[in-house]
Amino acid sequence: MDIRIIQATPDKLKQKPTDESQLGFGKIFTDHFFTVKYHTGKGWYDPAIEPYRPIALDPTAMCLHYGQEIFEGLKAYRGKDDRIYLFRPTENIKRMNASAERLCMPVMDTDLFMDALKKLVLLEKDWIPRGEGTSLYIRPTMIATEAALGVHPSNEYLFFIVVGPVGAYYSEGFSPTKIFVSDEYVRAVRGGIGAIKAAGNYAASLYASRIAIEQGYTQVLWLDANQRKYVEEVGTSNIFFVIGDELVTPPLAGTILPGITRDSVIRLAKSWNVKVSEKPLSMDEIITAQANGTLKESFASGTAAIVSPVGQINFKGEVYVINGGKIGGLTQKLYNEILQIQYGQKEDPFGWRVKIAG
Numbered sequence: 001m002d003i004r005i006i007q008a009t010p011d012k013l014k015q016k017p018t019d020e021s022q023l024g025f026g027k028i029f030t031d032h033f034f035t036v037k038y039h040t041g042k043g044w045y046d047p048a049i050e051p052y053r054p055i056a057l058d059p060t061a062m063c064l065h066y067g068q069e070i071f072e073g074l075k076a077y078r079g080k081d082d083r084i085y086l087f088r089p090t091e092n093i094k095r096m097n098a099s100a101e102r103l104c105m106p107v108m109d110t111d112l113f114m115d116a117l118k119k120l121v122l123l124e125k126d127w128i129p130r131g132e133g134t135s136l137y138i139r140p141t142m143i144a145t146e147a148a149l150g151v152h153p154s155n156e157y158l159f160f161i162v163v164g165p166v167g168a169y170y171s172e173g174f175s176p177t178k179i180f181v182s183d184e185y186v187r188a189v190r191g192g193i194g195a196i197k198a199a200g201n202y203a204a205s206l207y208a209s210r211i212a213i214e215q216g217y218t219q220v221l222w223l224d225a226n227q228r229k230y231v232e233e234v235g236t237s238n239i240f241f242v243i244g245d246e247l248v249t250p251p252l253a254g255t256i257l258p259g260i261t262r263d264s265v266i267r268l269a270k271s272w273n274v275k276v277s278e279k280p281l282s283m284d285e286i287i288t289a290q291a292n293g294t295l296k297e298s299f300a301s302g303t304a305a306i307v308s309p310v311g312q313i314n315f316k317g318e319v320y321v322i323n324g325g326k327i328g329g330l331t332q333k334l335y336n337e338i339l340q341i342q343y344g345q346k347e348d349p350f351g352w353r354v355k356i357a358g
């Protein structure tokens with residue numbers, strides 16, 4: 001399917017940000033976006049890259065009532081040599097299609113998705129910032145648009161991709177986070193939708209997040225819904241602990257998001273002969289390890305930050321400090337390695353990088 005491209009006229013182009021230290025996250029979007037529509041019986045039709053604009057929805061558009069809404073998050077990176085790279089984009093495409101399947105939404109044609117990513121990023125390449133750690137954030141989204149009430153899978157959908165420059169996550173160096181274990185609210189249950197990037201998961205997480213923030217913490221550490229005993233995820237990232245000489249992370253058992261960064265961390269660590277275990281890990285084990293000095297490091301993983309060191313954990317009113325509140329050696333090494341692969345500064349032994357220009 002050919003993508004129709006309608007360029008914004010020069011007078012409509014936005015002012016590009018000049019101070020890359022002020023970019024932040026998710027505040028600025030570019031001049032164009034990608035859209036493609038779906039109708040049952042007709043399939044996907046009319047893919048286009050067009051000037052960025054608000055989208056019109058009927059007040060009964062089904063996404064507004066029954067929550068058929070999924071998304072993805074990835075980035076385009078500009079290397080020092082001015083080349084432009086994506087990082088494992090086919091994994092995002094696969095995951096979005098897994099999300100679609102789970103919410104009875106149509107899967108997207110893989111080639112069209114990839115073509116749209118590349119064409120949109122190339123058209124907007126002057127928006128990709130150059131500073132260390134900066135990037136162009138890419139947000140593919142799918143919403144149910146059929147105008148109808150009554151719970152059933154929508155017969156119409158809109159898939160779109162917006163992109164925007166984002167700043168370096170660590171513009172002032174690593175700052176280990178303080179996390180708050182929620183033993184009252186849970187993120188996902190077995191058999192639920194915790195393993196997909198569905199908008200509803202994030203709405204459900206806000207309340208516990210607010211409580212954590214009010215108490216001076218950055219993120220919530222979620223526990224399993226059944227026993228409130230095993231760690232699951234932190235905020236919207238996957239969680240890792242270094243206990244003894246082992247890197248431990250919860251298994252993909254249906255309640256946590258299969259992070260692409262999580263997978264990259266596991267594969268890199270294994271390639272360095274670090275012992276990696278994907279297994280249930282209880283708060284009791286973490287506390288015991290902290291008490292006997294074997295809890296060495298903890299970090300969260302995700303596209304936004306790559307890895308984010310955890311400096312302390314509040315569990316039932318007790319505060320447990322990890323590695324003296326400082327970033328651990330393996331955390332730092334994983335961060336450096338993944339960053340350098342993403343920006344084309346290092347060999348790419350796993351073939352994760354996709355060069356789209358230069």
Ligand SMILES: *Cc1c(COP(=O)(O)O)cnc(C)c1O
Pocket residue numbers: 073197233235236237238257258259260261262301302303304
């Ligand atoms: C997106 C996300 C992650 C991280 O996934 P990446 O592919 O590494 O960015 C982890 N947990 C949740 C809940 C997420 O939404």
